[in-house]
Amino acid sequence: MSTQSDTSSTPNDGISAQQLTAYCDDYLSAHDFKDYCPNGLQVDGGQPIRRIVTGVTACEALIDAAIADNADAILVHHGYFWKGEPAPLTGMKGTRIRKLLTHGISLITYHLPLDAHPKIGNNAILAELLDLEITGGLYPHELHPVGNIATCAPQTAEALATKIATALGRTPLHIAAELPNDDGLIRRVGLCTGGAQDMIEQAAEMGCDAYISGEISERTTHSARELGIHYFAAGHHATERGGIEALGEHLKAEFNLPVTFIDIDNPA
Ligand SMILES: [Zn+2]
Incomplete structure (x- = not known):
């Protein structure tokens, strides 16, 4: 007060x-x-x-x-x-x-409106941090997609893992998969921050070489291996700092009010 x-x-x-x-x-x-x-x-x-x-x-x-x-x-x-x-x-x-x-x-x-916003949303910010270019929704018919498909410069899974670690300050858990393409490089990435690991099947369906979310379940490992798609569990908290911080910055400018982002550390 x-x-x-x-x-x-x-x-x-x-x-x-x-x-x-x-x-x-x-x-x-x-x-x-x-x-x-x-x-x-x-x-x-x-x-x-x-x-x-x-x-x-x-x-x-x-x-x-x-x-x-x-x-x-x-x-x-x-x-x-x-x-x-x-x-x-x-x-x-x-x-x-x-x-x-x-x-x-x-x-x-x-919650979901902040995941999906095309400019300051969690997915938009994560894509920007990882040099991914969003091309559409994981579920293409959604009005405001809460998960996205993106393209990137061809890279190895190890390079993408390093990029994620650097951008978020947290080493992702990487479940490696054998890609069906000739050179094994990642070009198309699905992403949905937070606890969206079960959308990995949709990412595979949409032809992604890798899928990035926050959390991982035991079953996600088998999905990644059997569907032939790399999975990166980048942290629920770590992938969802960006949106709320960006919303705060936006409001600070819009209303000329002091806004402070406070990060309560959470490794999960
Ligand atoms: Zn969340």
């Missing part, structure tokens, strides 16, 4: 959580998505927003950091109220939400 004494260090009187959310909804086409959680304003802190903290997940450590930063809003990719989870605000969930409300902090979440 901002106290009256810090308004002198802020550039304006702030905006309401509803205003900020309406802008983001529109910018990210949030209403076009069927998602696993509500997108937009999840917790209304009841204060004008003068300082924003962004982060990947609305965990307690991020909330504590936002309180220390005197933020009025937290913007995340992974918020609360996931489909199928118990509704009561008790235990860990109760503690998190109590902290938000006690400090007048609003929680704003964008």
Whole structure:
């Protein structure tokens, strides 16, 4: 919560959580998505927003950091109220939400709309970091594809693994496969950040030589080997820092508000 004494260090009187959310909804086409959680304003802190903290997940450590930063809003990719989870605000969930409300902090979440945005989305940022050129969606008929197909300069799987490690600061888990082409080089890559390992079959179907996502399941190894497609598990957290950080930068410029990206380290 901002106290009256810090308004002198802020550039304006702030905006309401509803205003900020309406802008983001529109910018990210949030209403076009069927998602696993509500997108937009999840917790209304009841204060004008003068300082924003962004982060990947609305965990307690991020909330504590936002309180220390005197933020009025937290913007995340992974918020609360996931489909199928118990509704009561008790235990860990109760503690998190109590902290938000006690400090007048609003929680704003964008999940799939933030994966898919063509400019500041998680996939778009990952593609840019890895010198991949997005050519379309993994599922070509989706209005806003949450996974993409991209082309790249012909390269070995080892070279791509090194590129991923350098770009994300984390060595990916690489499941090698034998490609059906003559030189074994990767030219066409499927990508979908986060926990999208099961879209590997679709990537193979779309003729990709490699598929990059965040997580890996036991079964993914066999899929990669049997489908003849390299798989790179680049980290759920590591592949999803880009979108929310970029959204924060965009809002900073749009509303002239201080926005701080806070990375709560997560090796998974
Ligand atoms: Zn995710």
